[in-house]
Amino acid sequence: MKILAVDLGGTHATCALVEGRRILARETIALPGSPLLATSLETIAASLDRVQAQNPANAIGFGFCGLVDSRSTRIASTNGKYTDAVDLDLSHWAVQRFGLPLRLENDARLALLGERFAGAAQGETDVVMFTLGTGIGGVAMIGGQLLRGKHDQAGVLGGHIPVNFAGRRCTCGAIGCAESEASGWSLPLIATEWPDYASSQLASRRLDFEKLFACATAGDSVSREIVDHCLRVWGAAAVAAIHSFDPELLVYGGGVMKSSDLILPFLQEYVDANAWTPWGKVRVRAAQLGNDAALFGVVPLFDQELPLVR
Amino acid sequence: MKILAVDLGGTHATCALVEGRRILARETIALPGSPLLATSLETIAASLDRVQAQNPANAIGFGFCGLVDSRSTRIASTNGKYTDAVDLDLSHWAVQRFGLPLRLENDARLALLGERFAGAAQGETDVVMFTLGTGIGGVAMIGGQLLRGKHDQAGVLGGHIPVNFAGRRCTCGAIGCAESEASGWSLPLIATEWPDYASSQLASRRLDFEKLFACATAGDSVSREIVDHCLRVWGAAAVAAIHSFDPELLVYGGGVMKSSDLILPFLQEYVDANAWTPWGKVRVRAAQLGNDAALFGVVPLFDQELPLVR
Numbered sequence: 001m002k003i004l005a006v007d008l009g010g011t012h013a014t015c016a017l018v019e020g021r022r023i024l025a026r027e028t029i030a031l032p033g034s035p036l037l038a039t040s041l042e043t044i045a046a047s048l049d050r051v052q053a054q055n056p057a058n059a060i061g062f063g064f065c066g067l068v069d070s071r072s073t074r075i076a077s078t079n080g081k082y083t084d085a086v087d088l089d090l091s092h093w094a095v096q097r098f099g100l101p102l103r104l105e106n107d108a109r110l111a112l113l114g115e116r117f118a119g120a121a122q123g124e125t126d127v128v129m130f131t132l133g134t135g136i137g138g139v140a141m142i143g144g145q146l147l148r149g150k151h152d153q154a155g156v157l158g159g160h161i162p163v164n165f166a167g168r169r170c171t172c173g174a175i176g177c178a179e180s181e182a183s184g185w186s187l188p189l190i191a192t193e194w195p196d197y198a199s200s201q202l203a204s205r206r207l208d209f210e211k212l213f214a215c216a217t218a219g220d221s222v223s224r225e226i227v228d229h230c231l232r233v234w235g236a237a238a239v240a241a242i243h244s245f246d247p248e249l250l251v252y253g254g255g256v257m258k259s260s261d262l263i264l265p266f267l268q269e270y271v272d273a274n275a276w277t278p279w280g281k282v283r284v285r286a287a288q289l290g291n292d293a294a295l296f297g298v299v300p301l302f303d304q305e306l307p308l309v310r
Numbered sequence: 311m312k313i314l315a316v317d318l319g320g321t322h323a324t325c326a327l328v329e330g331r332r333i334l335a336r337e338t339i340a341l342p343g344s345p346l347l348a349t350s351l352e353t354i355a356a357s358l359d360r361v362q363a364q365n366p367a368n369a370i371g372f373g374f375c376g377l378v379d380s381r382s383t384r385i386a387s388t389n390g391k392y393t394d395a396v397d398l399d400l401s402h403w404a405v406q407r408f409g410l411p412l413r414l415e416n417d418a419r420l421a422l423l424g425e426r427f428a429g430a431a432q433g434e435t436d437v438v439m440f441t442l443g444t445g446i447g448g449v450a451m452i453g454g455q456l457l458r459g460k461h462d463q464a465g466v467l468g469g470h471i472p473v474n475f476a477g478r479r480c481t482c483g484a485i486g487c488a489e490s491e492a493s494g495w496s497l498p499l500i501a502t503e504w505p506d507y508a509s510s511q512l513a514s515r516r517l518d519f520e521k522l523f524a525c526a527t528a529g530d531s532v533s534r535e536i537v538d539h540c541l542r543v544w545g546a547a548a549v550a551a552i553h554s555f556d557p558e559l560l561v562y563g564g565g566v567m568k569s570s571d572l573i574l575p576f577l578q579e580y581v582d583a584n585a586w587t588p589w590g591k592v593r594v595r596a597a598q599l600g601n602d603a604a605l606f607g608v609v610p611l612f613d614q615e616l617p618l619v620r
Contacts, residue, residue, distance in 0.1 A: 067588060077588035126460040142459050149452050149556025150436040151589040157553040160586060163475045165491070165546035172586040174549050181475070220380075236475035239484050243467040244554045246459025276470060276482040278377060278387035278396075279461040 004048050004100070005058040005298040007107060007291070008064055010081055013040070015047040016295045017057055021118045023295060025051040037082040045097050060094050061298025063107040069152040076152070079171055089199045103301050106156050108137030108295030109146055111253060111287070116141065118296045119288035120251045127249045128158060128241040129235070129287070132209075132256035132263075133183035135159055136177075138237065140245040146304075147245065155245060159183070163236040178237035182230035184208065184256070190229070196222050213259040231263065235270035240284055242275040253287030260286045314358050314367040314410070315608040317417060317601070318374055320391055323350070325357040326605045327367055331428045333605060335361040341352050347392040356408050371608025372403050373417040381464040383414045386462070389481055416466050418447030419456055420607030421563060421597070426451065428606045429598035430561045437559045438468060438551040439597070440544070442519075442566035442573075444494035445469055446487075448547065450555040456614075457555065465555060472548040486549035492540035494518065494566070500539070506532050521581070523569040541573065545580035552592055563597030570596045582614045 001022070004163065007014040007280035011033070016026035029047050031040045048060070064085065067077040075085040075214045094102035105113075112129040115121045121129070123146040131137035138158010147155025159179040160172045167176025182188050188207045192199055201215040212230075215223035238250055250271070257263065268284040275282055289296060312334070317324040320350030321343070326336035339357045341350045358370070374395065377387040385395040404412035415423075422439040425431045431439070441447035448468010450457045469489040470482045477486025478496065488498050498517045501507055509531035511525040522540075525533035543613040548560055560581070567573065578594040585592055599606060 012324070067586075077586065079586075142464060147452075147457075150558060151556055151588075152586070154452060154554065154556035157586070159469065160553050161550045162546040163486075164472055165473045165542050174553070174584045174586065176546065232460075232475050235486065236472040240471045240550065240554075243470050243484070244464065244550075246461050246462060246464035271486075274484045275386070276377075276389075276467070276484060277461070277463070279463075 001059070001302065002052070002055055002057045003298045003302060004060040005051060006044060006048070006060065006062045007110070007297040008037075008044075008062070010065065012172045013044055013047070014291065014295065015044060017051045017055055018295055018298055019055075020299065023292065024055055026295070027051060027258045029036075035081075035083065037085045037088060041088075041093060048098070057061050057098075057100060059302055060098065060100050060102040061110070062090055062102055062104045063110040063294045063297070064104060065107050067153060067265060068104050068106045068109075070103065070105050071148075071152060073102065075104070075288040097259050103298075105297070105301055106139075106269075107294050108139045109156055110301065111137065111289075111293035112139045112148070112251070112297070113300045114289055114293035114296035115251055115253070117300045120285050121249060124249050126247045127251060128243075128245055128247045129251040129253065130158060130237070130241075131254040132183070132234065132252060132288075133254035136168040136183045136237070137254070138178070138241060140241065140247065142245060142247075156301065158237065158241050159197065161237060161240045161244075163233055163240065177233060178233055180235035187212065187226075187230075191222075191226055194222055194226060202226075209256045210258060213262065227262075231270070234263070235267060235274065238267055238271050239275050242271065248280075248282060250282060250284045251287050251297070252284070253290070253293060259288060311369070311612065312362070312365055312367045313608045313612060314362060314408075315605040316354060316358070316370065316372045317420070317604040318347075318354075318372070320375065323354055323357070324517070324601065324605065325354060325361050327361045327365055328605055328608055329365075330609065331606065333602065334365055335363075336605070337361060337369075342615045345391075345393065347395045347398060351398075351403060358408070367408075367410060369612055370408065370410050370412040370442070371420070371611045372400055372412055372414045373420040373604045374414060375417050377463060377466070378414050378416045378419075380413065380415050381458075381462060383412065385414070413608075415611055416449075417604050418449045419466055420611065421447070421599075421603035422449045422451060422561070422607070423456070423610045424603035424606035425561055425563070425597050425600055427610045428604060430595050431559060434559050436555075436557045437561060438555055438557045439561040439563065440468060440547070440551075441564040441597075442493070442544065442562060443564035446489040446493045446547070447564070448488070448551060450551065450557065452555060452557075468547065468551050469553075471547060471550045473543055473550065488543055492543035496521065497536075497540075501532075501536055504532055505535060512536075519566045520568060523572060537572075539577045541580070544573070545555055545577060545584065548581050549585050552581065552587065558590075558592060560592060560594045561597050562594070563600070563603060567596060
């Protein structure tokens with residue numbers, strides 16, 4: 001079975017043709033820059049035409065960066081990105097434009113499906129995957145199945161579990177989520193409010209995690225304090241996930257994992273010391289597939305027992 | 311079917327005979343005061359003999375105040391109470407002493423099963439129940455089933471989700487759990503460290519939530535600040551549970567709910583304002599069965615598809 005994969009980001013999309021554990025064709029395209037998804041659909045469709053030009057596909061797996069109800073193939077909430085997406089019927093679009101069935105899934109869930117199919121979580125049944133990047137994804141699999149819940153929101157908001165009840169307002173509406181306490185978008189807000197920020201090495205140019213970790217390694221004390229802050233936030237989110245979902249493995253992906261040499265040993269030690277797991281120890285491991293995880297995720301997506309339309 | 315129910319607490323146990331939505335007989339007994347459960351088992355057995363004297367029972371449902379693997383009928387971790395319990399084979403005891411099958415469950419899970427069977431969660435399928443007392447119980451039901459996970463730890467540690475990553479060490483080993491930030495056992499620790507505690511109305515005698523809420527209502531400013539702190543901790547725990555388990559209803563029980571007039575409206579407003587639920591609003595409701603919830607919980611416990619021995 002050949003499946004067209006769409007991994008939709010805020011400014012770019014990756015379109016690919018996937019068969020088993022092989023990516024037969026792929027391209028990453030810039031999107032029109034519109035806040036509407038409808039405006040980008042034909043750009044995406046043209047890319048899908050190209051990647052399946054040699055090998056006609058049997059289905060489309062669409063990864064979306066927001067809350068998705070995969071059972072009804074509807075986007076439930078976009079948290080500010082592509083606000084028109086909740087009104088789009090992508091199944092209808094796929095049938096009209098390609099004559100193909102479409103399955104829709106949250107992008108972080110697709111990444112976990114992909115890592116389990118072809119990456120760091122192969123052979124595992126009880127896993128939580130965190131994606132540390134501009135935002136924080138946190139997805140739970142129990143007994144080999146993605147946890148879904150009544151409205152398909154269970155087990156998919158690991159970045160939006162409050163770890164600081166007196167903390168910063170998150171884009172999701174809650175207070176002190178892991179994402180609002182230590183993610184790509186919140187890092188500059190955190191840093192500029194930090195004591196002695198103005199005199200630190202961080203103040204000179206645009207701040208991201210690569211710069212933060214570099215300055216910390218170079219000995220900047222404010223950077224070290226903020227790194228410590230972020231690590232403890234991610235550690236608390238890890239314990240929250242373990243105590244909620246009872247996994248045996250935590251997989252970490254996302255752009256921040258360029259500094260995995262520093263992050264993973266801390267998290268393993270933190271989890272060993274803080275999680276209440278009388279059965280044994282939860283393992284902590286880096287993701288293996290990078291941006292390809294969501295592409296590979298479309299293969300197991302079509303193995304799941306979900307009705308295409310509820 | 312008549313079921314013997316045991317609801318085991320730290321110093322007392324309630325034993326009852328339950329048939330459907332009726333409690334046919336019951337008694338609450340003091341336990342020997344030993345830190346070992348083995349020492350108390352014959353005291354419990356004698357009580358069970360009495361409650362089933364007129365009506366022989368068909369089975370025993372045993373509620374334990376710790377981590378339980380109900381599939382193997384073993385106690386997994388006791389968090390300091392009854393440390394010998396992890397080595398006890400209660401199924402064997404039930405067969406030897408009574409000739410009856412036994413099912414074992416965490417006491418907070420039994421309370422949720424009971425509230426769903428005969429109390430505040432009747433007709434609901436997706437529910438989280440919090441028990442605010444000496445500790446904090448937090449139990450998740452998804453699609454009408456208790457969430458269990460690989461080691462039967464999923465969905466049962468809602469009081470042990472960190473809501474303050476820089477907070478107080480919890481008895482479970484984690485940092486800043488809801489329980490270590492706002493529960494019966496942590497309240498005196500929190501209060502004595504509060505600024506101006508010594509000059510507040512709280513300083514004069516033993517502190518519990520009843521006294522705290524009374525002093526707050528009487529206008530004591532430190533008490534009001536601590537009440538506000540606790541409410542926000544419980545609010546964060548509520549949002550964590552909603553974002554993790556996707557329920558439509560939160561049920562609140564436990565001794566602290568004597569002040570439900572103050573707590574429930576706050577939590578409903580907090581959840582309305584902070585939880586990310588594009589499908590609608592999560593309802594917040596008081597438990598109805600009080601200490602009987604766990605007793606009624608044994609009835610659905612025997613309807614669950616669990617092997618008596620794995």
